[in-house]
Amino acid sequence: MVESPVARLWLGRALFIGLMLLLMFIQLLPLQTAPQKWAAPDIILATTLLWTARRPDLVPVWSVALIFVIADLLFLRAPGLMAALVVIATEILRARAHDLRAAPFPVEWMTAGFRLQP
Amino acid sequence: MARDRNTTEDFIGPIRRLLVGLLVFLLLAVFLIWRIDSPRVEQFRAAVIDRTVPSFEWAMAPITGLANLLTDFQSYQRLAEQNRDLRRELQQMKSWKEAALQLEQENAKLRDLNNVRLDPEFTYVTGVVLADSGSPFRQSVLLNIGARDGIIDGWPAMDGIGLVGRISGVGQSTSRVVLLTDTSSRIPILIQPSGQRAFLMGDNTLNPPIEFLENPDEIRPGDRVVTSGDGGLFPADLLVGQVALGSDRRLRVRLSADYQRLEFLRVLRSRPREAILDPGTLLTDPAQPDVDAVAPVEEVSDNG
Numbered sequence: 001m002v003e004s005p006v007a008r009l010w011l012g013r014a015l016f017i018g019l020m021l022l023l024m025f026i027q028l029l030p031l032q033t034a035p036q037k038w039a040a041p042d043i044i045l046a047t048t049l050l051w052t053a054r055r056p057d058l059v060p061v062w063s064v065a066l067i068f069v070i071a072d073l074l075f076l077r078a079p080g081l082m083a084a085l086v087v088i089a090t091e092i093l094r095a096r097a098h099d100l101r102a103a104p105f106p107v108e109w110m111t112a113g114f115r116l117q118p
Numbered sequence: 119m120a121r122d123r124n125t126t127e128d129f130i131g132p133i134r135r136l137l138v139g140l141l142v143f144l145l146l147a148v149f150l151i152w153r154i155d156s157p158r159v160e161q162f163r164a165a166v167i168d169r170t171v172p173s174f175e176w177a178m179a180p181i182t183g184l185a186n187l188l189t190d191f192q193s194y195q196r197l198a199e200q201n202r203d204l205r206r207e208l209q210q211m212k213s214w215k216e217a218a219l220q221l222e223q224e225n226a227k228l229r230d231l232n233n234v235r236l237d238p239e240f241t242y243v244t245g246v247v248l249a250d251s252g253s254p255f256r257q258s259v260l261l262n263i264g265a266r267d268g269i270i271d272g273w274p275a276m277d278g279i280g281l282v283g284r285i286s287g288v289g290q291s292t293s294r295v296v297l298l299t300d301t302s303s304r305i306p307i308l309i310q311p312s313g314q315r316a317f318l319m320g321d322n323t324l325n326p327p328i329e330f331l332e333n334p335d336e337i338r339p340g341d342r343v344v345t346s347g348d349g350g351l352f353p354a355d356l357l358v359g360q361v362a363l364g365s366d367r368r369l370r371v372r373l374s375a376d377y378q379r380l381e382f383l384r385v386l387r388s389r390p391r392e393a394i395l396d397p398g399t400l401l402t403d404p405a406q407p408d409v410d411a412v413a414p415v416e417e418v419s420d421n422g
Contacts, residue, residue: 027252034377035299035322039254075252080148
């Protein structure tokens with residue numbers, strides 16, 4: 001479908017950003033305005049970590065920063081703080097992405113999990 | 119594999135690290151600016167939401183409608199038992215309606231006797247809920263009315279029956295309503311038969327607890343809770359809900375507004391109450407000329 005590897009790369013990156021925007025949009029839908037008994041997992045963060053661990057080339061730093069600054073603004077969080085923490089977390093994960101390829105799933109899972117508590 | 123990475127990124131590595139460091143520094147600087155000058159950044163946030171969220175409206179309406187249709191469809195399965203319950207409830211309500219009508223007539227008569235003037239009728243602006251906060255730890259909704267429609271920070275928002283929250287953050291065409299269930303929501307309330315004043319503290323549950331209550335013994339579950347209007351923040355006598363005893367033995371409020379489905383909210387135009395500033399002047403006969411009132415004072419000063 002797409003021949004050149006550069007085009008494929010940018011298509012992947014655009015796909016990532018598009019997916020993130022879609023997830024944000026779904027979270028903003030006013031489906032449930034009563035307080036919940038439990039807090040659902042932060043799917044945007046989890047997806048970002050997953051993509052960084054599996055396909056680090058499709059998740060450049062600037063896109064992570066962009067997505068999370070937008071999310072901070074839309075979700076009434078302190079702007080910039082979460083974005084900075086996530087950039088640090090993805091950088092650590094990115095440095096280990098090659099080693100994680102060979103690691104069994106639980107190790108990968110734990111490595112991503114520990115990044116969630118910086 | 120590792121050696122391959124080292125050779126290709128040998129000279130890109132440090133620059134990249136520097137840029138990432140710079141990025142993190144920049145993001146933390148944004149956070150710091152927010153800490154220092156919060157109102158301005160919040161204004162910026164309101165402007166961003168104002169620009170972005172309403173453009174999603176075309177997609178939000180059908181998806182929300184579809185999801186609501188699905189939940190409705192699920193509830194059809196329990197249609198028969200719901201019908202029975204509703205019929206029973208209707209019977210009870212009929213007797214209540216009779217009582218209410220009698221009380222209303224009696225009330226009107228008494229008010230006529232007392233010559234009471236109630237608050238001038240509130241006018242309101244009705245808005246559609248565009249989005250919620252998107253976070254499980256904050257309870258707020260975004261309305262499609264804003265400064266363009268004359269909305270001002272602090273005005274109360276109600277659904278058809280009860281208080282829902284208050285406006286906090288106004289954009290050009292959107293405004294945010296902090297719900298009573300949000301952890302930062304505090305509303306002065308009055309509990310009706312006993313007339314006690316207290317605070318309603320949101321704590322991210324559906325039934326917020328009552329705090330700063332003088333005498334809990336005089337309160338019983340089922341008492342009416344209305345806003346007290348203390349502090350001039352809210353108009354008085356807006357229905358909030360009923361007192362209920364929580365499973366943790368704390369007094370909570372069962373909110374009258376239907377929080378399960380907030381679709382349309384009306385924002386009341388609440389005017390600030392007039393404040394009495396001067397201590398009042400001496401009452402004198404207006405027919406008396408001023409010279410007489412001044413003259414004795416001059417005599418006294420001459421003697422001294």
